[in-house]
Amino acid sequence: RKEVEQDPGPFNVPEGATVAFNCTYSNSASQSFFWYRQDCRKEPKLLMSVYSSGNEDGRFTAQLNRASQYISLLIRDSKLSDSATYLCVVPGEGQAGTALIFGKGTTLSVSS
Amino acid sequence: GAGVSQSPRYKVAKRGQDVALRCDPISGHVSLFWYQQALGQGPEFLTYFQNEAQLDKSGLPSDRFFAERPEGSVSTLKIQRTQQEDSAVYLCASSNGDRGWYEQYFGPGTRLTVT
Numbered sequence: 001r002k003e004v005e006q007d008p009g010p011f012n013v014p015e016g017a018t019v020a021f022n023c024t025y026s027n028s029a030s031q032s033f034f035w036y037r038q039d040c041r042k043e044p045k046l047l048m049s050v051y052s053s054g055n056e057d058g059r060f061t062a063q064l065n066r067a068s069q070y071i072s073l074l075i076r077d078s079k080l081s082d083s084a085t086y087l088c089v090v091p092g093e094g095q096a097g098t099a100l101i102f103g104k105g106t107t108l109s110v111s112s
Numbered sequence: 113g114a115g116v117s118q119s120p121r122y123k124v125a126k127r128g129q130d131v132a133l134r135c136d137p138i139s140g141h142v143s144l145f146w147y148q149q150a151l152g153q154g155p156e157f158l159t160y161f162q163n164e165a166q167l168d169k170s171g172l173p174s175d176r177f178f179a180e181r182p183e184g185s186v187s188t189l190k191i192q193r194t195q196q197e198d199s200a201v202y203l204c205a206s207s208n209g210d211r212g213w214y215e216q217y218f219g220p221g222t223r224l225t226v227t
Contacts, residue, residue: 004154043203043218044155087154099145099168100216102154 003027006088006103013110017078021106023071023088034089035062035073038105044087048073078110114138116219118204124225125194133189133222137206144187145216146179147203155203161187194226 006023013019025033032051036044048055050071054063061074075082088103117136125131137144143162147155148171158177160168163184172179176195181187191198201223205216 043220045218046215049215092157099157099160099171100147100155101157102147104152104154 003092003101004088004090004103007106008104010107010109013078013108015078015080015110015112017110018074018076019078019108020075021073021086021088021108023073023103025069025071025088025090027090028066028069030090032091033062033064033071034100035060035071036087036089036102038085038087040084044102047086075108078108080110080112083108083110116204116206116217118202118219118222120222121220122223122225124227127194127196127226129194130190130192131194131224133191133202133224135187135189135204135206135219137185137187137204138208138217139185141206141208141217143207143209143214143216144181145205145207146187146189147205148173149201149203149221151200158189158202191224194224196226199224199226 003026007021011019034049035047037047038044048062050062050064059076063072085105085107087105090101092099092101119134145160146158148158149155157171159179161181164181176192178190201221203221204219207214207216
């Protein structure tokens with residue numbers, strides 16, 4: 001099992017739609033999780049951190065299920081500007097978990 | 113304030129050439145990371161510095177890859193005898209903490225193309 005696996009996508013949705021991305025991770029000892037956003041040919045930027053059962057920030061909700069080793073990202077009322085690749089991220093196991101382990105990313109395209 | 117900067121932004125190298133990629137982290141950030149991102153993939157960890165000490169280089173794909181951060185600020189990633197499979201975007205990130213749960217701020221990356 002790969003360390004971080006994500007829905008392959010792409011997801012093509014109309015403006016205003018609700019869309020959810022899923023991610024599974026292999027390290028059961030992980031304590032923190034992240035969703036990063038990466039626009040085309042740009043660097044990844046932190047979207048949300050998840051330390052307990054979940055986190056909500058405006059239209060974005062991240063949920064964590066430790067028993068199933070599963071993280072989700074829900075985007076409500078999608079905007080054109082939400083079009084990007086969303087990366088599920090978990091701290092690695094080497095050197096006290098300093099590095100980040102990224103999934104391959106899920107591409108979202110929101111159309112008018 | 114200034115973010116993480118990287119130079120050059122684009123580099124074309126002929127197979128067999130050596131290249132050096134530079135990273136200027138956010139001032140005062142203790143931790144510095146290098147990642148490699150191939151087309152259609154997520155970034156993959158290469159190496160980690162805490163100040164000037166290289167504490168983890170487990171992700172470096174071969175002994176052709178070498179990184180340094182001699183004064184604990186600017187870092188250079190050097191690739192010797194470049195191969196076509198080295199073509200990728202090389203991302204540098206810095207963090208104010210020494211654990212993975214601290215937010216990492218990424219630079220714009222250097223896009224390396226080996227011909």
